[in-house]
Amino acid sequence: MKCDEDWVIKAENVSYTYDGNNQKALNGLNLKIRRGAKVAFMGGNGSGKSTFFLCLNGIRRPDEGTIYIDGKPVEYTRKGLLDVRSKVGIVFQEPDDQLFSASVYEEISFGILNLGADEDTARREVERVIEELEITPFQDRPAHALSGGQKKQVAIADILVMHPEVMILDEPAAALDPKHTRKVQEIVDRLSEKGITVLMATHDIDYAYAWADEIVLMHEGKVIRQGTPAQVCTDRQALEEASLELPVVVKIYERLREKALIPEDTPLPGNVEELIEEL
């Protein structure tokens, strides 16, 4: 079928159990992600999203199964891990778990220096990213004086400066106010425009429905449904298993069709604007 499809990430039968736990965090997980896709990962807490992300960059090594990045299986050697981590970057959920330097400039320069860049290239890249992510107004402030949203921007900059092919964001809008949430969403859109594959763990089904090319539903360490937002968000059983609600747009659409307020053959709207148009 799609044998020559460009899979930037492939997971085959991946299982992982944390030390001292009885239950598997990942339980025979299978997944394929296309290059350049925008993928939303959804599922309850403990469904294995964060664990899977950590497997994608080699921080956790699966007990069983294989992870392929760019068609090659992950090699757990120093060179292999360096290679994977230069391609796959994770922005952790809590910026305070990621920022280790009080100076924003120093913090951002860490990743790119680790990739072996010389000082001039590194400075250029750091300054480019600072401008791109609008960090300039607060680049001289210490990390502990930044707001949650500003810290998040720095955390994203940390990874972006390394030019990853895949950017993973673990619940980027958690604890952010609407203004900073919008800012993060804008940043994410710009990433996709550059061709970076974006994986995002989120609990916001409405955002995922409008933004994602594909939604992956996880439950108890397995992928229970993967597909386009239209496919996934009309699969009530899967959504229930993942403890998720229908997106508002879908709910309204279905109700309107039920009440014959819109014709039967109206296509499923992709987001709120399209729904409004159809009305």
Next chain:
Amino acid sequence: MLLIDKLSYQSKLRYVNASEKLVYALLTLVLCVLSRSVKVAVLVFAVNGVLTVGKGGIPLFRYIKLFMIPLAFLAAGTAAVMINVSRTPMDAFALPAGEWYITGSNEGIRRGLRLCVTALSAVSSLYFLSLNTVMTDILCSCRKLHFPPLLTELMLLIYRFIFVLFETASSITVSQQSRLGNRGFKTRIRSFGKLGSSLFILALKRSSTLYDAMESRCYDGSIRVLSREQPAKAGEIAVIALYGAVLVLVWLLCG
């Protein structure tokens, strides 16, 4: 929370090359302590005051308040130096107490006062450094001075982690106080104890995630970072050297 840290980010002298400021502060500090000369001390104190409050823009009342911090130790320590208990009274004062005298000599009082003045002026040099230089810049200077990398890496991390832990401690304290955790002495002891142990556990957990985050960014065992630093200016270095020479002259000539 840490006032001096906050002020250092607001200082107008912040962007002067950190190594210059470090050398200046250490030079005046050492000269104050070596010379124990009142004239040198007064000069250093005055110049530091002008630099910190005048050029650095640190609010005067805050600057003065900061000198209250060492005052307790200074008063107690100097009292101990100046006051003696002896069978024979000395020339400055002598309060009889049974067979003994609580007494002090003029020389002793002179020494004590000289100690006070020089110590306070040394403190002003320390304040010049800490109020006008951001910690990350001081650490950058340490790296340039070829301190062992393990030491500078530890200091860089510790500086950041201090604030992370303060935030956590603050949330825990608020939560405890909201539940009357500071009701009586015994409760306060227990609350503080719980704060301490929770803080440590959370610190451990966090250090695990921080390490994963650093590894994710290809951490290879050595923390390499770039700093943005203003280069040292020859003119400023010359002024510092000249000033040092002046202080030495004052010390040697005026005593």
Next chain:
Amino acid sequence: MPKKKKILLRAYIVFAAMFAVAPASNAMHIMEGYLPAGYCVAWGVICLPFLIAGFISLRNKVKENRRNLILIAMSGAFIFVISSLKIPSVTGSCSHMTGTGLGAILFGPASVSVLGIIVLVFQAVLLAHGGLTTLGANTFSMAIAGPLVSFGIYKLCCHTKVNRKAAIFLAAFLGDIFTYCVTSIQLALAYPSEAGGVAASAVKFLGVFAPTQLPLAVIEGILTVVIMIGLETYAKPELKSIGFLRDTPGKQPPCLHERIFAGQRTANDSCRELSEVSRDRIGEAKHPYPIDRKEA
């Protein structure tokens, strides 16, 4: 004695007494500029062998497992924060723990010597407690002498199976008292009394700081017990799950600090492999920066 002088003197004594007993009764950092230059250098030199030993010990721990660097840094930050927080006091004044007794029990005296000097530098710069010239003297009393005593007493009690709480209390309390005595002697050596020399001076300094330091040592002892018991009761599962504790069946479990670093060896698979594989220096085979990999 002229009346004016008498009044001035009485005023001064009251003033000094107020400051000695009342607010800002912090741990005994010798303030900046207080010691003569010779003594500053001498105490610095005396500290060196201990600091070097501590540094080597830390470097080995980090070599063993890179993860330990972050753990050690967190521990240092923890000591700083614990020593900055206001503790409950009987007089209602502002008091702080030294934190070094707790540090010695948790991490061992080698680590505490290096962490202690770093914490002292931060305290001098960020809190104006202590100083840079007096760093040597303060390090010796607070980061070396006190913790050695604390650790020694704790280890002794561990081996002789003394009641746990009593062991921790004695370790912290006596460590603090020893620090206070060492500091008083340091001051006495630098400023011997005109009448009675070093000995009399030591007595004076001991006396002047006793009203604040003795109650502080007791409270620090109590707090250290509460914190340690808290850690040992709740922390075991936590510490185990993040790989910081390792059970040694059949053996008397070593003290907490040994377990913390030992546990790191079982922490994480990929981490272990990495540390085995990456003992070579970054110098060789530097990964080329992939800026040409993709044009934006």
